[in-house]
Amino acid sequence: MPRKRIINGAQAIREALDQSLAKDPRVFVVGEGVPDPKGVFGTSIGLREKYGKNRVWDMPVAENGMTGACIGAAISGMRPVLVHQRLDFALLSLDQIINNAAKWFYMFGGQQSVPLVIRMVIGHGWGQGAQHSQNLQALFAHIPGLKVVMPSQPQDAKGLLIAAIADPNPVIYLEHRWIHSAQGNVSKKYFTTEIGKAAITKRGSDVTIVSSSYMALEALRAAQLLAKINVDAEVVDLRTISPLDTPAITRSVKKTGHLLVVDSGWTNGGIAGEIIARVVEKHMDVLKKPPARIALPDMPAPSSPGLTKFYYPNIEMIMRKACNIIGKDPVVVAKVLAEDTSLSATPHDVPNSSYMGPF
Amino acid sequence: MPRKRIINGAQAIREALDQSLAKDPRVFVVGEGVPDPKGVFGTSIGLREKYGKNRVWDMPVAENGMTGACIGAAISGMRPVLVHQRLDFALLSLDQIINNAAKWFYMFGGQQSVPLVIRMVIGHGWGQGAQHSQNLQALFAHIPGLKVVMPSQPQDAKGLLIAAIADPNPVIYLEHRWIHSAQGNVSKKYFTTEIGKAAITKRGSDVTIVSSSYMALEALRAAQLLAKINVDAEVVDLRTISPLDTPAITRSVKKTGHLLVVDSGWTNGGIAGEIIARVVEKHMDVLKKPPARIALPDMPAPSSPGLTKFYYPNIEMIMRKACNIIGKDPVVVAKVLAEDTSLSATPHDVPNSSYMGPF
Amino acid sequence: MLRIRMVEEKIVELYPEQQMRCPVHLSIGQEGVAAGVCEALDTKDTVMSGHRAHAHYLAKGGNLKKMIAEIYGRETGCCLGRGGSMHLIDLDANFKGSTPIVGGTIPVAVGLAWAAHMKKEKQVSVIFLGEGTTEEGVWHESVTFAVLHKLRVLFVCENNLYSVYTPLNERQPDRPRTGIAKAHGLYVDHGDGNKALEVYEKTQNAVTHIRSGKGPAFIEFDTYRWREHCGPNFDNALGYRSEEEFLAWQKKDPVAQLEKQALKSGSLTQKTIVSIRSQIEQEVTDAFTFAKKSPYPKKGALNPKFSYAS
Amino acid sequence: MLRIRMVEEKIVELYPEQQMRCPVHLSIGQEGVAAGVCEALDTKDTVMSGHRAHAHYLAKGGNLKKMIAEIYGRETGCCLGRGGSMHLIDLDANFKGSTPIVGGTIPVAVGLAWAAHMKKEKQVSVIFLGEGTTEEGVWHESVTFAVLHKLRVLFVCENNLYSVYTPLNERQPDRPRTGIAKAHGLYVDHGDGNKALEVYEKTQNAVTHIRSGKGPAFIEFDTYRWREHCGPNFDNALGYRSEEEFLAWQKKDPVAQLEKQALKSGSLTQKTIVSIRSQIEQEVTDAFTFAKKSPYPKKGALNPKFSYAS
Ligand SMILES: Cc1ncc(C[n+]2csc(CCOP(=O)(O)OP(=O)(O)O)c2C)c(N)n1
């Protein structure tokens, strides 16, 4: 990239849709509110005006039916992008996703693939509560036939969405609400980020922190702060949850000998456990210390800020756990955090200080 | 148990329903075909005749709606048992299961619990195919607020179903089709098997094989055959998938130093990985060799017996893997298997030689 | 009804303080339906609702203080702060819960009636839903089962023309939902949601039908959400609906209409209205004070063990 | 139609050999609907179906050998042996697939028509479903969307009175499904599924309506499954339905009726029927021979990589 072009995640996603619609006449976008003036957190604003009603669709609140309809369109040669304003709403369509989309290509003898992208926004903060903030990447990743991507950086948000649309398979595109406002340098051109490849967002030699989506942003900030106390963490941003980039994880762990996995989903049966299992099955010998994970406590998300403060993993927890693994006393962590005034300026339940609710 | 009373899994389940209906007027059973003459593989035969239409219900093919209705009945003080002839059909109701049943108690401040049991039959063999044989225990176990049980022995099938019905929380009761015909000694009385407690079905000191449901039966047979070649395996039958009985697993692994997890679900993101992660997080030091898992290949289930033969884990695979872990040459495995004529007598895709299809 | 209006106007006033840190879906403009329907119910009749539930909760007699405290995320809230505005419950008032998954509570409400049927109880289970919610298949499934067993369910559909910012013509064919309900075998009616007395009467008729064991009913009321789909502000400027449309509906203000009628009929005087207003004002102020003074849940309240009953 | 009957009778005959190792849901007795409907379609019109799909596949021109091979689990099957009887597909014949999750293919078929709409194609997408399948919410959702955009979809409902062994009165209120469909804004008709010519004519009318762009249609045909829900045998002995009911329906045999009519009208003679029969007999025998001779998929065909297209 020659010149810096800083945009946020939502803009990057919009750009991916815009360029995909422009490039491929088979692409269409559908979802509740996609053509409305707010355009799904800004990610689809203006697209109907630009591409017309036949390319940019609103829909009834009928998630299972509309998913099936998208599958039908996909096997007819179209490239639907179905959008859910919350992942939680997509649970109504798991029948079509798991029973049909994931299996269609295999069970019909490889004759028809389902080039379908389902974008699901993961809510976080501002009292979203139990039914508006589920991180169910582990659920989707467990289903063969689906691919699951979960970007953190705007550049990857764009590249992975374009790649997902171009992919002949069903891809679950999980966008954490808080990556929408994350800023980053994004290429202007149409490009793809390869599905199935992790990125090293910070090199380091002491401990490997594997993460994804919003937690990859947190892990990166934690790693930067850890550097101040001479802990040299390597951050692996998975970007794709399924298929997992096991080689990239392994390479890093072989180098550092220490593994911490940070995930935005529930602990039990989550992605973090799977990653740990993969590493120890084949490379237990390279681990100098037992691997560790940080993920959500196994309980529904509460609404009150008094509770979410303790519910979500944060930078401090990541730093402390990293120190623990490598055998460093974590008392210094508090000191480093206290010095960083930017951290305390924003309430824990909003992505940035300009956010005023309500959604 | 004073005298032996051998019945099969389906009879044990029927007995649990019968005794629960008799004991507690709040209990009712509902499901497509529950009152029909075949009574869900025999598990509900005669119950309507005995308890009447107001206790034993058929229903429309409307899984999500009926699950919601059962939740409504449950918070009204009833004890519904909802039955699906295949787990795959319950995917239509994941919205109600995940968004409502699992969270109701927590999100409404602990005021109303949802004492709901959902029985789901897992298809296996006789060409069931991609949409009639999914083993999605990992999916349910990942959701806090649900309990997930998965018995193998008829005694536990009965005791866990009674316990599930008596439990104030939503319990997913997964019954593998092939445990229906498994025989075992079953107490005649009304009794419960504690949810959350694994059983050691064979003691041993060389290697721990953790398993559940039909694979626990296979693991047990494998362990018995392993004994012939002087491999002393300990078999842990999980019985409950969530909450996992981590202490029991840990105790066994501490004793044997070797861990093999066998699961009937897909490998990626499955229960086996979670168990491995739990063990290494806390007790990597006790493992003499890297832990291993045997589970389904990450692809939809095929229908053809030509393919299912290679799709499903079998006794031989378990034996070989166990030998591998403890560093014993597995060539002897083939010999032991060849000697056991009972194994070759039954085609791989039926639970027993009397089974003639079609479902 | 005036009380509901005043409570929500207070939310509007104080939301910018950033202390109600959860989404709020206000019913301002739609109070006539909640008030009219609940007036026709007995205490033991149950009510459930969805994301836009404040009015239904209050009309059914839900505790005001606990609702406001819940919106403020305090441990004194009706869900101990775990739920926020989108999760309301008051078992004493037989308000059995509201949740924000569209359609999520419809079958649950049918299940309440099913349990009542099994227990030979006769209360009516009322479920409020928006016109958008009838697009969900679960509505169809719930209706089928309720009609099949003649369960005592009243489906109250509030047609406010929009689902979030999407107008009806992007979501539904131009045919009445009451026609579908009727074809399913439901007792059906349709009325003006801005006329609380009409709502009350039509509900009474439906409830009489239901109580007699003849089967469930579906009533649709025309209404209009004045403010944004979610949040305290007006949003006509977004352009998804016209200012004229908004003003035309605002003119039909259900609160003002009832007030006018009451004054005309002499059942209320200007003076009593003033005194009622100030009484409510006081109650509302007290509720907000109570909420703001209440503590957040303690750290110990965040424990996985609370996900399960024992 | 006779061909469909003879194919399925052959399945009945050979199933006990235990070589067709997958569930089979036979349409014997219901062939009139499949044959009559598909006769009214063009080749480019598409068909989808559910668990009971043999007749629909064959009537639409699906390859017989590949179907039988699929049921036998052979690599020459229409899904390479991966699907079995419950997963049929023949893209050459525009039979776009059948799957055994009740209701699972309904929205997919609507999606075919949606894609056609976007591409300005005019073929009709036909979806066969049982009367039980209309209980699923996804039917409601699919219908809503199809009517909203006037998609070219024909919903063909075969009412055989049972869902597995459950009679209608345990599942649905006593009201016609056509009434619901009509209230949704569909073109609606209803006919005797045992009269193939009536089926054909009613389908023609519906298809004319659909092709003209006036919107989707729903036709229900009364019919009866003669054999067990799943498998080759008779099952009246189970007691879920009476022998009398069965016999009354069997008398209306759609194959025999058509044959009689053809003989009477002189369009067929007894002699041509005999010759047609023996031709079909040969074709069927060949298909079974082909299937039985075909190899099972190789071990290498079991590979996770085949779950994804590249
Ligand atoms: C299953 C599901 N899909 C989508 C949403 C997003 N959503 C929240 S409110 C709403 C509007 C529903 O419209 P309507 O039923 O008419 O209620 P109104 O908001 O107009 O009162 C939608 C689509 C949701 N909460 N749940």
Ligand SMILES: Cc1ncc(C[n+]2csc(CCOP(=O)(O)OP(=O)(O)O)c2C)c(N)n1
């Ligand atoms: C989602 C789902 N629920 C339940 C079943 C079990 N099931 C298989 S066929 C069938 C009967 C459906 O009845 P109908 O639509 O009338 O078709 P018929 O078998 O009578 O042809 C049922 C309930 C299923 N396959 N999928």
Ligand SMILES: [Mg+2]
């Ligand atoms: Mg609305």
Ligand SMILES: [Mg+2]
């Ligand atoms: Mg039927």
